[in-house]
Amino acid sequence: MKTTRTIHSVAKAIDNFHRQRRRMPSYAEMLPLLGVRSKSVVHFWINKLLENGLLEKDGRGYLTPGRRARGIPMAGEVAAGFPSPAEEELRDIISLDEYLVTRPESSFLLQVSGDSMIGEGIREGDLVIVERGRTPKSGDVVVAQVDGEWTMKYFRKQGTRVRLEAANPKYPPIVPKAELLMGGVVTAVIRKYRL
Numbered sequence: 590m591k592t593t594r595t596i597h598s599v600a601k602a603i604d605n606f607h608r609q610r611r612r613m614p615s616y617a618e619m620l621p622l623l624g625v626r627s628k629s630v631v632h633f634w635i636n637k638l639l640e641n642g643l644l645e646k647d648g649r650g651y652l653t654p655g656r657r658a659r660g661i662p663m664a665g666e667v668a669a670g671f672p673s674p675a676e677e678e679l680r681d682i683i684s685l686d687e688y689l690v691t692r693p694e695s696s697f698l699l700q701v702s703g704d705s706m707i708g709e710g711i712r713e714g715d716l717v718i719v720e721r722g723r724t725p726k727s728g729d730v731v732v733a734q735v736d737g738e739w740t741m742k743y744f745r746k747q748g749t750r751v752r753l754e755a756a757n758p759k760y761p762p763i764v765p766k767a768e769l770l771m772g773g774v775v776t777a778v779i780r781k782y783r784l
Contacts, residue, residue, distance in 0.1 A: 594634070596634075596641060599634045599638065600643040600644075602623060603638070603644070604654060613653065616632075619631045619634075641655075642655045689776070690718060690776075691776070695720055695722050696776070697719055697721070697773075699732065699741075700714065701715045701717060701741065705757050706756045708755075708757055709743075709756040710778065711730070711756070711775075711778050715778050715779060717730075717777070718778075719732050719776070721773040722773070725744040725771060727744060727745050728744070729744045729774050729775070730774070730775040731743075731753070731771060731775065732774075733769060734768070735763055735765050735768070735769055736765055736766050736769075737768070740763065741775065742755055742756075751765065
């Protein structure tokens with residue numbers, strides 16, 4: 590029985606392999622994955638995926654998932670205030686990496702422990718995206734090493750004086766005694782709800 594492949598079904602098969610094994614399949618592994626017998630057919634599909642941004646090549650020429658491959662449909666808007674008629678229509682495909690991370694080469698994730706930033710909506714167990722190398726402005730949420738201890742707080746600067754403030758009144762402001770090293774500025778918070 591012959592099956593007709595679409596570019597999206599090929600991309601999905603490769604993406605599922607990548608998610609499960611945390612690596613890209615080899616050309617030999619793609620033969621059964623795509624249900625084909627020839628590596629030239631695999632080569633054809635790889636070129637199509639590269640042309641459409643569903644696969645990319647890294648600096649060494651290795652295949653990696655493209656930004657478009659990880660996207661999910663943007664189906665419209667929902668009111669968070671008063672209810673309104675639901676209108677669902679496909680508006681775009683959005684990659685959360687692309688949406689949340691503007692400088693992937695200098696960004697990293699941290700998992701939050703503690704409740705000192707609860708007033709900012711950052712809870713224990715959340716993930717924060719931190720961008721290294723960005724100069725913090727007063728009011729930014731930063732990850733910093735203060736006198737040898739790492740913390741996440743609001744960055745406050747008055748003149749040359751710096752203090753770090755919690756978003757929870759039970760924690761006092763921190764004024765560095767000897768050393769303050771910036772780890773980066775928090776650019777996004779990710780929370781996964783568990784059912």
